[in-house]
Amino acid sequence: MSFEIVHTFGFTVYFVFLLFFVWVSRFEKTSPGAGWWALAICFALLARLLLFLILPSNNTHPATFAYAFFIVLEKPFLLTGLARFLRLQIRERWFWLAAAVAELWIILAWSTDAPPLLRSIGYTIVNAGFQFYIAWLAWRHRREVPGGVLMLTAAASLALGLHWLLAPYIIALEPAWFRNGFVLGSMLVLIKYSSLLAALLLRFQQRLVDAEAKAMGMAFLDPLTGLKNKRYMETLFDHALLLATRPHQLVAVFYIDLDNFKPINDNAGHAVGDEVLKTVATRLQSHTRSTDICARVGGDEFIVIGTQLEDAEQAYDIARKLLGQLTTQIPVSGASYALGASIGISLYPKHGTSLTELIERADRAMYQVKRNGKGGYVIYDTRAPGADAA
Structure with missing residues (x-):
């Protein structure tokens, strides 16, 4: 060279x-x-x-x-x-x-x-x-x-x-x-x-x-609680169904509205209210499974999507457990605050095959609990007042 x-x-x-x-x-x-x-x-x-x-x-x-x-x-x-x-x-x-x-x-x-x-x-x-x-x-x-x-x-x-x-x-x-x-x-x-x-x-x-x-x-997480947001559920719900369900199993959508949260927020201040919401989010995550989805969809409204359920009775068991966590007093800065929760439940595929349908019917079931005095849970029923045909 x-x-x-x-x-x-x-x-x-x-x-x-x-x-x-x-x-x-x-x-x-x-x-x-x-x-x-x-x-x-x-x-x-x-x-x-x-x-x-x-x-x-x-x-x-x-x-x-x-x-x-x-x-x-x-x-x-x-x-x-x-x-x-x-x-x-x-x-x-x-x-x-x-x-x-x-x-x-x-x-x-x-x-x-x-x-x-x-x-x-x-x-x-x-x-x-x-x-x-x-x-x-x-x-x-x-x-x-x-x-x-x-x-x-x-x-x-x-x-x-x-x-x-x-x-x-x-x-x-x-x-x-x-x-x-x-x-x-x-x-x-x-x-x-x-x-x-x-x-x-x-x-x-x-x-x-x-x-x-x-x-x-940032697009899929609630900035306050770190839970998923509604956009996440809408984007990935069909994919989650594909991964998290088997033949003859159910998916339950739990629509949770906190009772007595507004007085806490108004009287103790927004900072305390934020800490209460963070504790609620932590309790929801720690008492659901890794295959479930927890999301915050409003100021004091949450949705839990429970997957791989064998029957409707298992959905009741989950709702009972979540309600027990949400009615346990929440300590913040030396004080304790008592909440309640109204939980409406809809089941896939019985009450709908899309997330929109399931959330709408779980929301109606939640308002049925509100009408009956708050503090409980119920599965959507087409025979209930205000329900449409399933």
Whole structure:
């Protein structure tokens, strides 16, 4: 492979990654690591470009000096980007101090015309040290990014560290390996920056997934009690029926209206009323099964959807248990508050096959309890006053 092809490939790879990192850094709330990695790529690109332009003049002294000087500058930017990406509390000034020592070595060694191997030792050790430290950080924090991409970063950085340590000695023994060393180094750099770019994109994807999940939660949850809301039931009721029912089983819809809640809210204040509602929600959730759905549909109105019931008597048992919980006094800020509840029940498929029908008929059954003096439960009956034909 010719000299021109090797270095054209090298700085082309760096330029492409520069464009990617600049592009990703413009994403809203992107990790600051992207910007630091873009700067690191700039110095690596400049080092390769100068080597490409100067080396054909057969004067290797300034070419290798320029390459060594700028390739060292890449490393503190690269490591700072990794620290910022992983949000690590480490002293970044040590990166810059190590780079400054390496640069000083380069200037002194080249200005005194030291032997090639001696000139290389100082900055190759620092470059290798940076790579080993990057490998250690990436490996230590590999679980913070899904997909194992930081493991790839660690492996590529470890290989680059060994490459930096061994290359000067190999070249001293076999000068023709100079070109092969650049090819190998370019491939390892390609792997390392590819993994870092993948880490950025995976972190961005995770942020989108989390934001979507949060939005879905806000859309389907009651903000005060944390219970599901009516929109959730309307969206997922048919799916819940498919998963939660078996042949010859029933689903019961319990429409619960709290009795005596308005006086508590009016006399003790909305803050106390909110705490009472939260306790009601907790009791409903703790006394229903994981396959059941608890929802708040109004100020003091709740719906429980009980699934996989064997018969109507089991619906009565659930209503009796819920009523017992709702009539137990609720302590708030040193005081106790007594509630009651009127519970209307409708059964799927006996009283309807859609959620709208079942809620409507459970609501009518609840008002039947209200008319009879509150504090009870009843299953919807077409023969009751105000009921329609089932």
